[in-house]
Amino acid sequence: MFELTLLCPEPRIEDVSDALDALDALSVSVEDADAQTEAEQALFGEPGMPPPKEGWQRSRVVALFPTEEAATEARNLLVLQDFFADCAVVALTRVPDEDWVRLTQSQFAPVEITPSFWIVPTWHELPAGATRSIRLDPGLAFGTGTHPTTRMCLRWIARHTPVADGTWGRVLDYGCGSGILAIGAAKHGATQIDAVDIDPAAVESAARNADANGVQMRTGLPDLAQGEYAVVLANILATPLKVLAPLLCAHVHAGGHLVLAGILERQAEELQQAYAPWVSLQVHDSEDGWILMTAQR
Numbered sequence: 001m002f003e004l005t006l007l008c009p010e011p012r013i014e015d016v017s018d019a020l021d022a023l024d025a026l027s028v029s030v031e032d033a034d035a036q037t038e039a040e041q042a043l044f045g046e047p048g049m050p051p052p053k054e055g056w057q058r059s060r061v062v063a064l065f066p067t068e069e070a071a072t073e074a075r076n077l078l079v080l081q082d083f084f085a086d087c088a089v090v091a092l093t094r095v096p097d098e099d100w101v102r103l104t105q106s107q108f109a110p111v112e113i114t115p116s117f118w119i120v121p122t123w124h125e126l127p128a129g130a131t132r133s134i135r136l137d138p139g140l141a142f143g144t145g146t147h148p149t150t151r152m153c154l155r156w157i158a159r160h161t162p163v164a165d166g167t168w169g170r171v172l173d174y175g176c177g178s179g180i181l182a183i184g185a186a187k188h189g190a191t192q193i194d195a196v197d198i199d200p201a202a203v204e205s206a207a208r209n210a211d212a213n214g215v216q217m218r219t220g221l222p223d224l225a226q227g228e229y230a231v232v233l234a235n236i237l238a239t240p241l242k243v244l245a246p247l248l249c250a251h252v253h254a255g256g257h258l259v260l261a262g263i264l265e266r267q268a269e270e271l272q273q274a275y276a277p278w279v280s281l282q283v284h285d286s287e288d289g290w291i292l293m294t295a296q297r
């Protein structure tokens with residue numbers, strides 16, 4: 001395969017990416033050309049929302065082509081276009097043959113939640129001592145166990161089994177992504193689980209992952225969540241969590257637990273204030289600048 005690397009200012013990203021698509025590029029990726037320098041810019045949107053801009057001030061655009069002829073033809077056509085005037089061709093190079101599947105897989109190792117509870121990609125053996133595990137491969141939905149917010153929720157689940165009277169009661173995973181928290185609860189004995197997300201692709205992925213792990217749960221869009229639950233887990237981000245405060249609290253029954261993640265250390269107080277009319281949120285765990293906040297109603 002051959003890689004065509006270009007440098008483009010922000011206003012040209014859309015035209016150049018569209019042109020590369022039309023020229024049958026197999027893939028087009030856009031990165032900050034100033035990454036790892038003083039000029040690096042953060043560019044991301046809230047979950048489910050588009051990023052605030054198409055590209056960075058200076059973006060490196062890399063297009064992959066199946067043959068050298070296709071890459072050369074694309075380059076020769078692009079440089080003739082008006083919109084390419086302030087862009088530049090950086091390189092046209094052969095991509096060395098690799099075992100891409102093996103390379104990708106090597107980046108995902110089993111993740112330890114507790115010494116006996118692990119998240120394990122399907123191509124890995126279970127680690128010794130893993131008496132409970134979630135088998136999960138990286139996919140489109142968030143939640144592979146590599147992010148501290150997910151790990152803290154799973155640690156909470158592992159340490160609160162069972163919640164009351166020897167049973168979990170109903171569990172709600174709000175913003176389920178891959179379904180990892182719902183599956184984690186199922187692996188710790190929960191049997192009545194609802195996993196919901198605003199992203200239909202996440203809902204599909206959660207259902208698939210639940211099947212692959214041999215656990216039962218209901219999956220769907222947020223309307224699926226009805227009534228009260230003994231445990232409500234929501235790993236989203238501070239801003240949506242604040243908006244969702246009345247709704248999430250209404251789903252927690254008296255004596256039930258609310259477990260919130262996706263919150264930065266400096267956001268603890270604003271979350272406490274947002275939830276104060278219903279519960280008294282406390283910081284329960286922290287990792288890499290993220291905190292887990294919990295409350296009992």
Ligand SMILES: C[S@@+](CC[C@H](N)C(=O)[O-])C[C@H]1O[C@@H](n2cnc3c(N)ncnc32)[C@H](O)[C@@H]1O
Pocket residue numbers: 047048141142143144145149150153174175176177178179180181196197198199202222235236240244262
């Ligand atoms: C950070 S991911 C968490 C995934 C998984 N629960 C975990 O702990 O790894 C947040 C998920 O919340 C979903 N989400 C964001 N806003 C939401 C909302 N208002 N209602 C329901 N789901 C939402 C996103 O689509 C995304 O799948």
